[in-house]
Amino acid sequence: MSQPSIGASPQGGKNGPHVRYGVSDPISLQEAEAHDLVLSEQMRDHLETVFPTETAEGMDRRQGVLQELERMFHDWMSKLCLEANLPEEEIRKSTVKITTLGSYRLGVVHPGSDIDTLCIAPPVIRREDFFSTFASQLEQHEDVTECVPIPDAYTPIVKLKMRGVCIDLLFARLARAPEAELAEEVVKEDEVLKNMDEKSVRCLNGFRVADQILNLVPDQETFRRTLRFIKYWARRRGVYSNIVGFFGGITWSLLVARICQLYPYYAPNQLINRLRAFGAWPYTARSAHPCLAGPCSAGKPASPMAQPPSPRHFIPTPPEEPRQRPRRPVHAFQGKSSSQKDVSQSRPSLGNQTRTAPPTPDESSASREKRRTEQEAEVSDVDLKKINEQLAKRKPSIHGGRSFFKWSFRFFRLYHQWNWTRPVTLCDIVDPANVPGMTSFKVWNPKTNPADRQHVMPVITPAFPSMNSTHNVTETTKRILLDEFKRGFELVQNVEGNKAEWSDVYAPFPFFDEFKHFLMIEILATSEDVYNKFSGWVESKLRILVMQLEAVNGMRIHPNPLQYTLPKDGDANWPFGCGMFLGLIFTPEAGAQPDLQIDLRPAITAFMEVILSWADRDANVGQFRMRLKRLAAADLPDYVTDVGDGRKRAVGASSAPHDRIPKRFKATANGV
Secondary structure (H helix, E strand, O other), X not given: OOOOOOEEOOOOOEEOOOOOEOOEOOOOOEOOOHHXXXXXXXXXXXXXXXXXXXXXXXXXXXXXXXXXXXXXXXHHHHHHHHHOOOOHHXXXXXXXXXXXXXXXXXXXXOOOOOEEEEEEEOOOOOHHHHHHHHHHHHHHOOOEEEEEEEOOOOOOEEEEEEOOEEEEEEEEEOOOOOOHHHHHHHOOOHHHHOXXXXXXXXXXXXXXXXXXXXXHOOOHHHHHHHHHHHHHHHHHOOOEXXXXXXXXXXXXXXXXXXXXXXXXXXXXHHHHHHHHHHXXXXXXXXXXXXXXXXXXXXXXXXXXXXXXXXXXXXXXXXOOXXXXXXXXXXXXXXXXXXOOOOOOOOOOOOOOOOOOXXXXXXXXXXXXXXXXXXXXXXXXXXXXXXXXXXXXXXXXXXXXOOOOHHHHHHHHHHHHHOOOOOOEOOOOEEOHHHOOOOOOOOOOOOOOOHHHHHOOOOEEOOOOXXXXXXXXXXXXHHHHHHHHHHHHHHHHHHHHOOOOOHHHHOOOOOHHHHOOEEEEEEEEEOOHHHHHHHHHHHHHHHXXXXXXXXXXXXXXXXXXXXXXXXXXXXXXXXXXXXXXEEEXXXXXXXXXXXXXXXXXXXXXXXXXXXXXXXXXXXXXXXXXEEEEEEEEHHHOOOOOEOOOOOOEOOOXXXXXXXXXXXXXXXXXXXXX
């Protein structure tokens, strides 16, 4: 396929210079137009009203919390080193640091967000000490109001609240101790992973992934503004929760970053609607693995983007005022992709690949749209080779990170159409067999790992070893996510046509008005400490219940990721508690028929057996309880409120005409 030239685009806009980020050529080089800028400013203003960025005072408070954590971590490590009789010089070298990851490192911070924090420790510090003695020090600190160590989690974590700021604290133990001032730079290199334990690698990769995302997007400010919108939309629509089976923060960041790569000059509003197309890309996890390559771009950005400022004490780069994109070098790549005519049916091989011809200036809008869809199908099958040549520095873009509309449009469109049997990737997946000393690491590869073939919506992290950030997604949550992508695309189209407002796009999902039947899970405890531990355990296993209920014939389910606090004036025997809910739908499409008996007992029994395996069960006998009950909408408890504005829901109202219960229904559940 010929490279688009600088100048007028087939759509009537202006094309920027050819660039390439990630594993494929961009779908469009078109720059934002005046209409997109207007829509984007409207979207930005409204978002700032309902989902504002953190204030300067709030950032100062967060900085103070991180400084205090680093001081405590430093003092604690120094004490352990002295107890181990290490020389003073060795202690100085062994003192590493605390850094941030996740949305905080990406620069997407709002007043209610937590801080994902990583403690990087030298080899002399054991993980057991961190989760015992250091966690105890945190609990005793006068500014800490909550502290829950979870050492047995897949990614061990300490959850705490200090001075009103929620912190998720991870721990990584290095195999070799670098100089303290070089720690952040050292851990960006793959070499540091050699001889590290598996849990430390997982924790460290959170930092490495966030760092690479910023290096793999064309414009960091446009990426941040688009991500803010998507995160707010996902929370309001009830699809922001990795633990329940939806997408977590890192997955939404990866999806936005991929859109930025495919449309490097688009405005944020254009990108958001393009996310709809990610449902039609014809790839399968069971076919040959096209993304595995030698040790090139994973860990090495496709373009040498300027690193973001790294202010002292981990304060991310604050959102800047609209500005033009600075000049910086970009690279062109060569690659191959297959042309697809029927993206929903065909599964192209990696051989004999050709490119579609570029559009002609007089091409009709329908033909252009068809060609664009085919191009979007091509991108997933690109076989990235290597950097070929360096182009001239990019001239400033006209949107300078200001326009949201086209990015929003492309976001929803692209991910709704994506064929999710193949992965979303930002760069090549490095095969550990090609990296000396790294063969012991497990990298996502459905060709060799049977478990990876079961992943239904794979979104792969860019840092080595590459992992799937969506392993918790089930068929149920996949269906819900695709429905939300479709809805978002249609509403953004209406916004463009002045038929809807931006507030309609991220209107809260009316969970308790949408369904007539629910499964309620109430978690109760006699103390706050036991409640925090037990509720975290139950929430982490809720995905198992979802998968068990998926197999029940005649019913579909809809998990709600929110927890609803039980009123303090409720049961005096259980002063701490919350409720979680799943919506139940009985439709012919799911196999429901008149006189069909639907028995939930096998699914619930299997779930309760998992809950009763809680490691702290014997130590807290009589201090916790879990109750499960099937409810009709009219019987929902009073503490249930609407997701968005906190109003009491209208009991019994339903906007789901398809939700009709069979004539005979039977469901029973035992409590803990």
